[in-house]
Amino acid sequence: MKKKNFYINLFYIPAIILFIVFVAYPLIYGVRISFTNWNGYSQKMNYVGLKNYLRIFTDENVLIALRNTLIYGICSTLIQNVLGLAYAIFLNSKFKGRSIVRTIIYLPVMIAPLIMGYIMYFFVQYDGGAINDILHALHKAPVDLMSNGTVAVCIMTIINSIQFVGTAMIIYLAGLQNISVMYYEAAEIDGASKWQQFKNITLPLIVPALASSTVINLIGGLKLFDIIMALTSGGPGYSSHSLSTLITNQYFSAQNAGYASTIGLFTFALIMIISNLVSSYFDKKEVYM
């Protein structure tokens, strides 16, 4: 038995090696860099102690990126879950063309976010964008939507939500299909309304799906990168940066690799804490059938 376990354990080795090379080592190296003012390419590295860590809390650009990151994460999660659940409930009923509708809703998930961003650029751009063409047809003045940081953040949140609503829908659909019909039949015999059935049967029993969907969407939103790079590159100025795009900006463009690494570790801690808090919350709410 011991020998068998030994051989089974050998199968872990490739995964452990990959984890060490591509995750653990870069993380440890990143921690080291975060205590320096390294420019990202020089062979010279000066240690600056906790300076980068203290700077994070006073840097206006980090605070803007943090605010935007929370908007991208929380708002995307809300929109994706509400819409995803609505789609799932709708598509859980039998009707003609159900498979086609499911495919259409899921289709954007298969497009790379960067491509999605470039496609959407043709909708929102000032000169020749679809939205401004419609406004022009209605004899209205064109608007430069992406030139305002707040508006740009809202638009990119919506684009991200629409693109990945299919993921939430699939998770909820799987959750809904796991619920036995007999619960609803029993509730109907007891005279429960549709809303009561949803509130007291559907919702408690899809908590595992809700937990998975929320955590996945939250992490996806909090690390939003590609769409921002395609649409605004974090601009105008720093107004639509997320923490992820700010890391890239600071590492490559501003040549502050040490500081970028510090922001990266801060982002790691932030997402870790938020996702685990959410995960623990849903663990407590889980109902076992």
Place this chain on the structure above:
Amino acid sequence: MKIKKVMRLIISTTAILGMLTGCSSNPEEGIKEGASATSETKSASAESTKEGAAPLTGVTIEFLYNLNGETTSDAILKACEDFTYETGIEVEAIMPGSNFSDTMKTRMAANQLPDIWTTHGWAVARYSEYLEPLNDQEFAASINPEIKDLVTGEDGNIYAAPLDMDLVGITYNGDLLTEAGVNVDELKTWEDFDAACKKVSDLGKTPIHIGGKDNFTIGNIFNDIAPTLYTNDNEANQKALLDGSFDWSQWDKAAGMLDAWNQKGYINPDCLTADYMTSIKAMAKGDVAFSFYGASGIAEVYAINANANIGFMPLPAKDNDSKQTLLVGEHFAAGVWKDSEHKKEAMQLLNYLMREDVCTELASVCAMPSGVSYVTSDTGKLAEYYAKYSEEGIQTVPYFDRAYLPSGMWNDLCTTGALILSGDSEGVQKATEQMESSYKEKMAQAN
């Protein structure tokens, strides 16, 4: 339940770390043209099997270059193939597109550089510690004085071979300026330039176009304005910028100039969201009077509209007592990695590129004046302007950021400009503060 929690923890950790260790793309610092696709080739061995070809030596050298445009890229690849034919040394020529600068930074960090690469303005400030000095090469004595200083370090070593040189002013649409009643030869100061913008604006056309989605287009403006306000004819400021004692409160003049143009409506309303190609198209259509792009931008306009009447003018002076200037910098310049395993072969390629016939061909494809005295390039429609400004004795000065700012501040020129263009009421003040703090930080980084 505990196992489940641990699993969740591992999954979420891995997902987040996936982001942190991921790579990216971002707008390019050195490449001041539109984005272009990555191209890669290995100079064909087939060339060496042709009659008269030198037998293959088995050595392959890597050549990384950043020159956009199909014609330029094709000419470089052709030169590499011909080199292989003559010497039997294969060349892997790679153009990583807009990621060139980031690719080079990553490779410098790993100390794994290409055998030879184009230095795009940073031969001295960024790459000198990795480049082989070229003083003893035959072409070194013939490098034109305007560009020689820019590729020579404080130690007197020449670090890059300039095949051509960038000569930059303000691009203009001649037909539109004529329609507005503006004589470009009379635009001697920024005040004159402002008045010309007013005339164009009164016509209902856009005086200045910026494709700010590609933020280098914003950085270019500061790079053009700053020398005229701070360093031309002002040795004290030149020295102060280099030794770290520059008084950054003065920056409000440059920032204020951009802000004033924006307030007066001289800049296109979509200046933050339009891209570089939108600028080029608008100039080709005759909707725009001025843009702050180099000769490559003019070539792009001609590619869209061969009948466009496009020219370039020197940068106006700050007042009547100062002179107009043109910016000069590296364009197609290449250097050899000092620790290359194939340094001898890389040096052979560099000398081949600098050979009169090859250099003439390559500098002509770029439509830029040659960087060496023994080559006269064909600069096409721009030739008349180069000749005119040479006759007038217009002085040339180096790119502001490359000469006077520590490496890494290009990003600040771009982002502070964007802040001002966004209409922030405190934009000028914030831009000035950011420039100062970033300058101090970068100076500390360098020491």
